[in-house]
Amino acid sequence: QQQVKQSPQSLIVQKGGISIINCAYENTAFDYFPWYQQFPGKGPALLIAIRPDVSEKKEGRFTISFNKSAKQFSLHIMDSQPGDSATYFCAASMPGAGGTSYGKLTFGQGTILTVHP
Amino acid sequence: DSGVTQTPKHLITATGQRVTLRCSPRSGDLSVYWYQQSLDQGLQFLIQYYNGEERAKGNILERFSAQQFPDLHSELNLSSLELGDSALYFCASSVGPGNTEAFFGQGTRLTVV
Numbered sequence: 657q658q659q660v661k662q663s664p665q666s667l668i669v670q671k672g673g674i675s676i677i678n679c680a681y682e683n684t685a686f687d688y689f690p691w692y693q694q695f696p697g698k699g700p701a702l703l704i705a706i707r708p709d710v711s712e713k714k715e716g717r718f719t720i721s722f723n724k725s726a727k728q729f730s731l732h733i734m735d736s737q738p739g740d741s742a743t744y745f746c747a748a749s750m751p752g753a754g755g756t757s758y759g760k761l762t763f764g765q766g767t768i769l770t771v772h773p
Numbered sequence: 774d775s776g777v778t779q780t781p782k783h784l785i786t787a788t789g790q791r792v793t794l795r796c797s798p799r800s801g802d803l804s805v806y807w808y809q810q811s812l813d814q815g816l817q818f819l820i821q822y823y824n825g826e827e828r829a830k831g832n833i834l835e836r837f838s839a840q841q842f843p844d845l846h847s848e849l850n851l852s853s854l855e856l857g858d859s860a861l862y863f864c865a866s867s868v869g870p871g872n873t874e875a876f877f878g879q880g881t882r883l884t885v886v
Contacts, residue, residue, distance in 0.1 A: 699863050699865075699878050701775065712841075759865055760806060760821055761808075768804075
């Protein structure tokens, strides 16, 4: 019930190409779906997030597509650049009791993205 | 820079020992979360504190404990360390109350030898 499954485990894309990472969740109580980017030796950094009342959210070259009925969401990176090479994690969270937040995250296993120049 | 500060960055210790990891949240953040990142388990939520009180527990071992102090910094105590406890330990913080996103620190890499 708490799992978030992410695929693929690794992805190699040419510069300028589109990177697509997919996630599926089971618990319908989740209502906040962030994507985190992690570079080696660094902590995860929030990239973009979506709530299930919208089907798509775009920020620059990054787009989240959300399919509530299928319980799936994906990250699209347009015009992928070598600087995008990192590990990407999808995550899911649900509202806590009064005073708590969406920081209690259930993470996918991560996707190592390599963008070749 | 997320504004979340973790110390130390690296820690090497022997099996059976006890260590303390420290986290200073972003200014104004009341919630602190601890996560463990390992190759086999990925990123796993351990525990959450909000304004000094424990709010949620994840897959945290009984040998591990945490607390949040009045100045809102938090410490994660790991005792009777085993080789399998070697991992990256991340602290994250969020504003609270209400529902907001969390920001992660740079992590503490713990190596148990």
